[in-house]
Amino acid sequence: MKPRLGGRRFALILLPVVVLGAGCSRDTTAEPVEPATAATSSAQVGGDPSSPSSSTASPSTPGTSGKDGTSTRLTSPHPSSRGVPGTVAGPRPGAGATPVFTVTVEPTFYCETTSTLTPTTVVYDDGTVLVADALGAYCDPVPRVRIGAIDLAELNRLATAFFQSPDAAVDLSELPVTDLPITTVIYRPTDGISRSVRVYGLGAEKIVATGGITAAQEQARKKLAGLLDAVKAPAKGGTRWVPDRLVVAGGIPGGVGGRGTGADPVRRWPIPLSPTVRAAVDADRNHRACAVIDDAAQVAAVLKTHGTRPTDARWRVDGHERRLAIGIVLPGQPACSH
Numbered sequence: 365m366k367p368r369l370g371g372r373r374f375a376l377i378l379l380p381v382v383v384l385g386a387g388c389s390r391d392t393t394a395e396p397v398e399p400a401t402a403a404t405s406s407a408q409v410g411g412d413p414s415s416p417s418s419s420t421a422s423p424s425t426p427g428t429s430g431k432d433g434t435s436t437r438l439t440s441p442h443p444s445s446r447g448v449p450g451t452v453a454g455p456r457p458g459a460g461a462t463p464v465f466t467v468t469v470e471p472t473f474y475c476e477t478t479s480t481l482t483p484t485t486v487v488y489d490d491g492t493v494l495v496a497d498a499l500g501a502y503c504d505p506v507p508r509v510r511i512g513a514i515d516l517a518e519l520n521r522l523a524t525a526f527f528q529s530p531d532a533a534v535d536l537s538e539l540p541v542t543d544l545p546i547t548t549v550i551y552r553p554t555d556g557i558s559r560s561v562r563v564y565g566l567g568a569e570k571i572v573a574t575g576g577i578t579a580a581q582e583q584a585r586k587k588l589a590g591l592l593d594a595v596k597a598p599a600k601g602g603t604r605w606v607p608d609r610l611v612v613a614g615g616i617p618g619g620v621g622g623r624g625t626g627a628d629p630v631r632r633w634p635i636p637l638s639p640t641v642r643a644a645v646d647a648d649r650n651h652r653a654c655a656v657i658d659d660a661a662q663v664a665a666v667l668k669t670h671g672t673r674p675t676d677a678r679w680r681v682d683g684h685e686r687r688l689a690i691g692i693v694l695p696g697q698p699a700c701s702h
Contacts, residue, residue, distance in 0.1 A: 456605075456695065461488035463696045465519060466550045467592060473543040475501035479613035479654040479700050480675055480691030482507045485596050488696065489554055491516050495599040499545075500691050502616070502676035506667065507692060511605040512598030516554075519595065523551045526591050527559040531584035536563040540576045544568050549588070563588060607667070608660040609693035611700050614644035615652030616676050616687040628673040633681040635662045645681050645688065654700035656693070666690060 465487035471477060482500035487493050493514050496507040526532055544565030552558045569577055569585050577585075637645060640655035647653035657663055667690075670677065676689040693699045 457488045457492040457494070458490035461490040461492060461695065463487065464489050464516075464552050464554060465523065465595060466548075466552075467595075468548045469499050470546045470548070471499065471501055472545060475503040476676075477501050478652070478689070479611050480689050482692055483694060483697060485592065486694055486697070487514060487519060487595060489516070493595065493599045494605055494694055495596045495602075496692075496694075500675060502689055503674050505672045506670060506675050506690055509605040509607070509692070509694070510599040510602040512600070512602040514595065514598045520553055522591055522594055523553070523559075524556075526587055527551060527561075529587070530580075531587045532559070532561060534580050534584035536561065536566075536581060536584060536588070538577070538581075539565040539568055540572060541565055541568055549592070561588065606664075607692040607694075608658070608663055609699065610657045610663050610666060611654055611691040611693060612641055612644045612657060612666075613652065613654045613689040613691065613700075614686065615647035615649050616689055628677045630678040630680050630685060631669050631671075631673070633679045634665045634669040637681070645679075645686050656699045 463486050465485070466483050467485040468481065468483045470481065477500055480500040480502070482496050482498070484496050484499065485493070491513045493512045494509050495512070496509045498504045498507040500507055547563045547566045548560065549563075550558065550560045563585065566585060566589060569582055633645075635657075638655070638657075641657065644653040644655040657666065670690050675691065676687060679686050679688050
């Protein structure tokens with residue numbers, strides 16, 4: 365069980381977890397991951413953001429592919445957004461791009477996220493926005509990610525408006541409901557001081573009875589939710605982002621994912637075992653291990669075979685059944701760190 369922020373809580377029966385975006389509620393018939401290839405396009409998308417020709421593509425179709433198979437510009441309605449390099453596997457954040465705005469949601473009880481926790485939103489210093497549809501929790505399918513672009517000046521305006529307002533100083537660690545997720549927002553402007561805020565049960569204030577929180581707390585929660593919605597908006601309906609790094613966590617106790625040991629089909633492990641992946645496969649619940657796969661073709665093979673099963677699923681490796689948790693790694697984010 366994850367540690368809570370502290371303080372008194374009261375139980376609320378029949379809490380609709382889907383409101384919080386933290387439940388095992390995603391449709392498991394979702395679209396499969398498109399296989400990546402090891403080949404890359406040498407075409408640089410984008411260009412001088414001040415050039416009229418660099419912003420002529422439609423902002424509603426970022427990262428689309430041309431007839432020759434190369435990636436075209438990942439566009440934004442804002443002319444100050446920089447171009448984002450792409451490959452045949454899909455558009456990427458620019459080389460060396462670093463996160464400036466990160467949102468992570470940690471469940472507190474319903475499902476484990478050891479080694480597989482995925483930020484729900486990351487904005488990079490080249491204007492790229494990545495938005496995941498799940499947390500990387502063991503009982504959920506592996507997150508799918510969409511990519512878009514935002515004007516960094518607009519991001520700075522929105523984030524600064526919140527963090528310099530009285531709302532940012534309000535205590536958001538309390539809510540009279542038990543076992544809700546904790547949202548952490550970190551804002552690292554390229555020319556300013558890093559700011560952060562942690563919120564318990566963001567979104568659940570909508571179902572809390574009158575008097576459960578103060579008017580100031582309710583307002584601050586609404587303002588923060590509005591900020592997060594605005595930051596995620598450029599990736600809504602955007603191009604599918606294809607991961608090129610995975611983590612494999614081993615030593616998973618049976619049923620810890622919340623669906624039981626027989627809830628998902630056993631799949632045969634599809635790629636050769638590196639020494640580190642072998643260690644994760646052979647780990648037991650008392651000596652858990654995590655490994656990284658960073659070959660794009662192998663990543664695509666694992667994701668395709670894994671399908672829409674829970675992140676924590678059963679695999680057959682060298683004739684033996686193992687429970688392994690598969691997680692994606694977003695650019696600029698540490699692997700095997702949680």
